[in-house]
Amino acid sequence: NAGVMQNPRHLVRRRGQEARLRCSPMKGHSHVYWYRQLPEEGLKFMVYLQKENIIDESGMPKERFSAEFPKEGPSILRIQQVVRGDSAAYFCASSPQGQGSGEAFFGQGTRLTVV
Amino acid sequence: GQQLNQSPQSMFIQEGEDVSMNCTSSSIFNTWLWYKQDPGEGPVLLIALYKAGELTSNGRLTAQFGITRKDSFLNISASIPSDVGIYFCAGLNYGGSQGNLIFGKGTKLSVKP
Numbered sequence: 001n002a003g004v005m006q007n008p009r010h011l012v013r014r015r016g017q018e019a020r021l022r023c024s025p026m027k028g029h030s031h032v033y034w035y036r037q038l039p040e041e042g043l044k045f046m047v048y049l050q051k052e053n054i055i056d057e058s059g060m061p062k063e064r065f066s067a068e069f070p071k072e073g074p075s076i077l078r079i080q081q082v083v084r085g086d087s088a089a090y091f092c093a094s095s096p097q098g099q100g101s102g103e104a105f106f107g108q109g110t111r112l113t114v115v
Numbered sequence: 116g117q118q119l120n121q122s123p124q125s126m127f128i129q130e131g132e133d134v135s136m137n138c139t140s141s142s143i144f145n146t147w148l149w150y151k152q153d154p155g156e157g158p159v160l161l162i163a164l165y166k167a168g169e170l171t172s173n174g175r176l177t178a179q180f181g182i183t184r185k186d187s188f189l190n191i192s193a194s195i196p197s198d199v200g201i202y203f204c205a206g207l208n209y210g211g212s213q214g215n216l217i218f219g220k221g222t223k224l225s226v227k228p
Contacts, residue, residue, distance in 0.1 A: 004157075035216075042119075042203055042218030043158065056215060091157050104216075106150075106157035 002027065004094050004107035005074075012113045013082050021077040021110045025094030031055075032075040033104060034067055037089040049075060082114045117142045121204050121219030128194055129227050136202060136222040137188040144206030147180050147187040148216070152201045161202075162189070196226050 005024040013019050025032050030051050035043040045059040049069035060067065064082075069075040079086055089111045093104040121138045128134060138147070146165055150158035162173050164180035164187060171178055177190045191198055201221040208217075 033216075035218075040220070042121075042205075042220045043216070044218070045215045048215065058215065093157075103160065103163065106159070108155070108157050 004029075004092055004105050006090075006092050006107035006110050008110060009108060010111050010113070012115060014115055015083060016081050019079040019082050019086070019112055019114075021079075021090050021092075021112070022074045023077070023092030023094075023107060024074040025092075026096075026105055029094035029096050029105075031095045031104070032069050033093045033095075034075075034077050035091045035093065037091060037109070039088075043091060046077070079112075082112075084114050087112055087114045117206070117208070117217050119204055119206055119217055119219035121222055123222055124220070125223040125225070127225045127227065130194060130196060132194055134191040134194055134198070134224060135188060136204075137186060138204035138206075138219050139186045140206060140217075141185070142206075142208070143184040144208050144217075145184070146207040147178070148205040148207070149176075149178050149187070149189045150203045150205060152203060152221070154200075158203060191224075194224075194226050196228055199224055199226050 007022050032049045034046040037043045047060050047067045048056040052071050064080045066078045089109045091106050091109045093106045095104040119138050119140050148163050149161045152158045162171050162178040167184050168182050169180040175192045201223050203221045204219040205216045
């Protein structure tokens with residue numbers, strides 16, 4: 001059973017470009033969570049999605065960031081017009097039910113570098 | 116917003132020694148979780164605690180959910196070189212979104228053989 005798959009593992013973008021980060025949850029998991037980690041910091045919650053629904057986006061910046069989890073295909077975190085401050089590791093986690101079980105599994109992350 | 120204070124920030128220990136780290140919060144959490152993160156990898160869940168006062172072990176790891184629900188500790192006994200990494204505590208409050216884990220800043224563990 002493959003784990004949570006994120007790609008790309010590393011992404012370099014110039015300022016002003018768009019970044020698309022993909023996350024395929026574990027088989028059978030219908031809940032996806034995105035977190036951001038700055039160097040020397042813990043993970044910060046961004047958004048919680050179920051298939052075709054955004055459940056909680058309280059951690060998402062109001063502009064330039066969006067997320068989706070379509071009926072078919074991976075979840076996508078999209079950052080438009082990237083700036084240097086967007087450089088971070090972005091982690092996706094998935095669970096078969098709400099994270100109330102505390103048993104979401106994390107992917108290996110996408111490390112975004114904005115130059 | 117809610118914050119977790121995790122200490123110590125870093126530890127340098129000799130192989131075979133025991134390790135203790137803790138997390139405190141000004142807010143109550145209903146679930147406490149401990150993760151380990153290796154360089155370049157995502158966090159891996161070590162122990163989950165669901166009940167105030169609960170003491171849970173996983174091999175050489177032991178964690179407790181504080182009675183006040185505002186703190187938790189993690190102990191590692193007889194450390195080995197592969198214990199090296201960053202350990203994070205995280206709290207989940209059912210009052211909010213079930214997706215919103217609050218993470219501490221981590222304890223970086225280094226083990227000298």
